[in-house]
Amino acid sequence: xxxxxxxxxxxxxxxxxxxxxxxxxxxxxxxxxxxxxxxxxxxxxxxxxxxxxxxxxxxxxxxxxxxxxxxxxxxxxxxxxxxxxxxxxxxxxxxxxxxxxxxxxxxxxxxxxxxxxxxxxxxxxxxxxxxxxxxxxxxxxxxxxxxxxxxxxxxxxxxxxxxxxxxxxxxxxxxxxxxxxxxxxxxxxxxxxxxxxxxxxxxxxxxxxxxxxxxxxxxxxxxxxxxxxxxxxxxxxxxxxxxxxxxxxxxxxxxxxxxxxxxxxxxxxxxxxxxxxxxxxxxxxxxxxxxxxxxxxxxxxxxxxxxxxxxxxxxxxxxxxxxxxxxxxxxxxxxxxxxxxxxxxxxxxxxxxxxxxxxxxxxxxxxxxxxxxxxxxxxxxxxxxxxxxxxxxxxxxxxxxxxxxxxxxxxxxxxxxxxxxxxxxxxxxxxxxxxxxxxxxxxxxxxxxxxxxxxxxxxxxxxxxxxxxxxxxxxxxxxxxxxxxx
Amino acid sequence: xxxxxxxxxxxxxxxxxxxxxxxxxxxxxxxxxxxxxxxxxxxxxxxxxxxxxxxxxxxxxxxxxxxxxxxxxxxxxxxxxxxxxxxxxxxxxxxxxxxxxxxxxxxxxxxxxxxxxxxxxxxxxxxxxxxxxxxxxxxxxxxxxxxxxxxxxxxxxxxxxxxxxxxxxxxxxxxxxxxxxxxxxxxxxxxxxxxxxxxxxxxxxxxxxxxxxxxxxxxxxxxxxxxxxxxxxxxxxxxxxxxxxxxxxxxxxxxxxxxxxxxxxxxxxxxxxxxxxxxxxxxxxxxxxxxxxxxxxxxxxxxxxxxxxxxxxxxxxxxxxxxxxxxxxxxxxxxxxxxxxxxxxxxxxxxxxxxxxxxxxxxxxxxxxxxxxxxxxxxxxxxxxxxxxxxxxxxxxxxxxxxxxxxxxxxxxxxxxxxxxxxxxxxxxxxxxxxxxxxxxxxxxx
Numbered sequence: 001x002x003x004x005x006x007x008x009x010x011x012x013x014x015x016x017x018x019x020x021x022x023x024x025x026x027x028x029x030x031x032x033x034x035x036x037x038x039x040x041x042x043x044x045x046x047x048x049x050x051x052x053x054x055x056x057x058x059x060x061x062x063x064x065x066x067x068x069x070x071x072x073x074x075x076x077x078x079x080x081x082x083x084x085x086x087x088x089x090x091x092x093x094x095x096x097x098x099x100x101x102x103x104x105x106x107x108x109x110x111x112x113x114x115x116x117x118x119x120x121x122x123x124x125x126x127x128x129x130x131x132x133x134x135x136x137x138x139x140x141x142x143x144x145x146x147x148x149x150x151x152x153x154x155x156x157x158x159x160x161x162x163x164x165x166x167x168x169x170x171x172x173x174x175x176x177x178x179x180x181x182x183x184x185x186x187x188x189x190x191x192x193x194x195x196x197x198x199x200x201x202x203x204x205x206x207x208x209x210x211x212x213x214x215x216x217x218x219x220x221x222x223x224x225x226x227x228x229x230x231x232x233x234x235x236x237x238x239x240x241x242x243x244x245x246x247x248x249x250x251x252x253x254x255x256x257x258x259x260x261x262x263x264x265x266x267x268x269x270x271x272x273x274x275x276x277x278x279x280x281x282x283x284x285x286x287x288x289x290x291x292x293x294x295x296x297x298x299x300x301x302x303x304x305x306x307x308x309x310x311x312x313x314x315x316x317x318x319x320x321x322x323x324x325x326x327x328x329x330x331x332x333x334x335x336x337x338x339x340x341x342x343x344x345x346x347x348x349x350x351x352x353x354x355x356x357x358x359x360x361x362x363x364x365x366x367x368x369x370x371x372x373x374x375x376x377x378x379x380x381x382x383x384x385x386x387x388x389x390x391x392x393x394x395x396x397x398x399x400x401x402x403x404x405x406x407x408x409x410x411x412x413x414x415x416x417x418x419x420x421x422x423x424x425x426x427x428x429x430x431x432x433x434x435x436x437x438x439x440x441x442x443x444x445x446x447x448x449x450x451x452x453x454x455x456x457x458x459x460x461x462x463x464x465x466x467x468x469x470x471x472x473x474x475x476x477x478x479x480x481x482x483x484x485x486x
Numbered sequence: 487x488x489x490x491x492x493x494x495x496x497x498x499x500x501x502x503x504x505x506x507x508x509x510x511x512x513x514x515x516x517x518x519x520x521x522x523x524x525x526x527x528x529x530x531x532x533x534x535x536x537x538x539x540x541x542x543x544x545x546x547x548x549x550x551x552x553x554x555x556x557x558x559x560x561x562x563x564x565x566x567x568x569x570x571x572x573x574x575x576x577x578x579x580x581x582x583x584x585x586x587x588x589x590x591x592x593x594x595x596x597x598x599x600x601x602x603x604x605x606x607x608x609x610x611x612x613x614x615x616x617x618x619x620x621x622x623x624x625x626x627x628x629x630x631x632x633x634x635x636x637x638x639x640x641x642x643x644x645x646x647x648x649x650x651x652x653x654x655x656x657x658x659x660x661x662x663x664x665x666x667x668x669x670x671x672x673x674x675x676x677x678x679x680x681x682x683x684x685x686x687x688x689x690x691x692x693x694x695x696x697x698x699x700x701x702x703x704x705x706x707x708x709x710x711x712x713x714x715x716x717x718x719x720x721x722x723x724x725x726x727x728x729x730x731x732x733x734x735x736x737x738x739x740x741x742x743x744x745x746x747x748x749x750x751x752x753x754x755x756x757x758x759x760x761x762x763x764x765x766x767x768x769x770x771x772x773x774x775x776x777x778x779x780x781x782x783x784x785x786x787x788x789x790x791x792x793x794x795x796x797x798x799x800x801x802x803x804x805x806x807x808x809x810x811x812x813x814x815x816x817x818x819x820x821x822x823x824x825x826x827x828x829x830x831x832x833x834x835x836x837x838x839x840x841x842x843x844x845x846x847x848x849x850x851x852x853x854x855x856x857x858x859x860x861x862x863x864x865x866x867x868x869x870x871x872x873x874x875x876x877x878x879x880x881x882x883x884x885x886x887x888x889x890x891x892x893x894x895x896x897x898x899x900x901x902x903x904x905x906x907x908x909x910x911x912x913x914x915x916x917x918x919x920x921x922x923x924x925x926x927x928x929x930x931x932x
Contacts, residue, residue, distance in 0.1 A: 087557070310602055
């Protein structure tokens with residue numbers, strides 16, 4: 001009870017009562033969200049902040065006032081969010097394009113993309129802006145990397161049966177891309193299992209090492225490793241730095257880190273992680289509109305690999321950066337708002353890092369609150385969480401399949417106005433009364449304590465009502481979306 | 487301002503939007519048209535609709551409503567609105583282009599993407615040994631530069647042999663095109679080669695002419711070409727587009743050029759045929775293997791709003807007398823008239839007969855301007871934009887052997903509903919001024 005009172009105070013009572021809270025009351029800052037004049041560019045992540053002008057809670061609510069009211073939106077991980085000031089910047093860019101497209105594409109677009117790439121380069125601590133290409137989304141980046149492996153098979157650089165290694169929880173669309181390119185061209189896929197709930201980085205690392213060494217032991221050449229930074233479902237933070245190190249030690253030629261969630265959610269440092277390829281979406285946790293992402297390619301790798309955007313245009317052969325900067329007539333405005341996003345992010349205390357830390361702390365707190373309320377557990381230790389955490393659902397709800405998970409998701413959405421993803425976890429052999437259903441809760445700056453209370457109460461009500469997924473009717477097939485949505 | 491009903495935003499499965507324009511005399515007025523395009527830069531004579539198209543304010547508004555709908559609750563939008571909306575757009579397009587079945591219609595970002603989709607499967611054909619190394623792909627010399635690069639990236643790289651069909655310019659008749667095409671096919675079949683794919687423009691970009699695609703497709707069928715891909719980037723809203731009449735295997739056109747959609751949206755039509763192999767979108771996502779139309783409708787998180795406004799665009803078009811047919815006809819007549827006016831004013835000539843034009847036309851520029859290279863065309867274009875406020879692309883035509891004092895520079899003017907006769911006068915006067923000043927491209931810095 002005391003904990004509940006404290007949490008109530010933390011989220012509802014003005015900050016002067018709780019000095020440890022994230023957002024301070026401040027006078028509204030002058031808003032200047034977007035510089036259309038490319039001469040005064042903001043190319044550096046601002047580190048200096050004025051304490052007296054941090055964004056206020058009211059301003060935050062106003063920035064997200066376009067979110068559907070009455071929904072507990074605790075699934076930021078799937079589609080992200082975009083504040084009103086960035087949407088406004090987006091529209092300004094769109095109107096600029098429509099006003100005089102020839103001039104825009106020739107004279108504005110290249111500069112705008114370079115500005116955005118420079119912002120990203122600083123965010124991820126890359127050495128050189130030439131290592132950073134902007135693409136629509138991680139799915140596109142993955143296609144770029146995998147296509148060059150397909151050509152390697154076709155052109156005889158790789159032999160039939162050479163392998164790609166990935167974890168079993170690799171995102172479904174990425175597995176499809178591996179099938180469409182790597183496997184179709186003659187490759188072989190190694191899937192590394194792991195236990196969930198996860199208990200430590202060591203167990204993940206050991207599973208990976210074991211699988212890798214076993215395959216090498218039977219003479220398999222491992223050409224590519226695809227490793228998540230933050231897994232989708234079930235969600236936790238992978239020890240990427242260690243995994244990349246092992247790959248290099250064991251002679252894996254190329255390492256692609258699928259970091260769809262990472263930027264804005266965990267620390268992202270190319271010099272620390274040292275992967276060959278690293279791709280992340282910016283519309284999930286970095287306040288960009290749909291859709292913009294980046295593909296980082298280490299310089300040393302670019303010199304001997306032939307990477308191309310699959311949509312071939314005038315700049316084919318001029319390097320990936322140029323190729324991705326023009327993929328035919330498009331509305332490139334999502335690519336251009338990075339400076340405006342930086343302005344937004346820097347209105348928060350501690351900027352992007354401050355937001356990340358507070359999201360992490362809040363989601364862990366909420367996760368523990370829910371686990372306690374339901375008598376269940378978290379899916380991983382807090383230090384392996386990002387801004388998302390898996391929380392076990394009471395076993396009596398009977399989540400016994402992916403279909404059950406979808407049914408429960410739909411029920412929570414339609415009956416309780418809670419938007420949250422549900423994960424079905426296969427029980428381990430011999431486990432008694434295991435927890436097989438997990439929710440993935442997210443915390444982003446627009447979330448409120450009551451969002452999580454609503455989820456807590458909804459589940460408690462279902463338990464009280466004796467609800468079981470087996471009782472729900474089968475949904476029509478068209479209502480069942482991809483089971484492994486981000 | 488145009489009315490903007492919300493019925494299509496409420497998930498109303500109105501799959502048959504009337505193609506018929508209004509009969510009663512409440513057609514859009516000149517003042518309303520001007521208002522619809524008031525976001526265009528008023529200082530620019532925008533006579534280059536062909537490059538990047540145009541989008542009226544009422545459609546932009548509809549697009550922003552879709553964007554906000556998504557942002558309000560993206561999960562709900564993804565599961566309940568997106569598929570329906572895309573299906574509705576596809577259904578409208580299917581009717582517009584006289585396709586047999588909506589399954590034949592996929593929506594993609596642009597014709598460049600469509601080309602990559604078709605050519606990727608050709609590349610697999612070579613890589614998976616369905617085709618022999620050296621089998622041919624035929625394309626026009628005037629194929630769009632990006633498409634030529636795509637052919638290089640997929641066909642040449644995979645072992646295919648590329649044949650370019652040379653075409654004269656200026657052109658006098660369709661017969662010239664047909665004759666050259668037939669010759670190229672012969673070359674393609676030489677030494678026991680198979681011609682696996684013919685890539686044919688419907689309307690070439692630069693220089694711009696309407697190609698007799700129906701006849702060329704017929705010749706391809708007679709000569710045993712495996713697959714025919716028509717790159718019709720400009721066509722829809724510009725010339726007649728009838729899949730059954732044209733008879734190609736694949737046909738793509740941008741809707742953001744001449745069909746008033748915002749950037750960017752195109753369709754790729756794939757004839758339903760047991761011989762046609764499975765095509766895939768290069769950006770692989772959850773829907774891989776469910777057919778191209780379904781794959782293309784979800785290529786990861788994106789802003790799909792340009793693909794969802796097709797019903798709003800049709801409403802806009804039907805405010806014009808004769809609907810899209812009326813717009814096409816008037817654009818054609820006006821651009822020919824303006825072309826003839828300019829040719830007369832400059833003492834030059836058109837690049838092809840009026841019947842080989844659609845809503846764009848090529849006009850020779852006075853030889854004294856000294857357009858002697860492609861670089862000169864870029865310089866002159868920039869000069870016209872910056873000094874005279876005229877936006878128009880220029881084409882360099884290399885002189886043939888023995889030609890003396892030929893016209894080597896041609897401009898491509900477009901006409902769309904927002905254009906005014908003053909736009910063309912501004913251009914006429916700019917060129918006349920350059921001539922009277924003794925201007926040559928050599929005077930411009932690189």
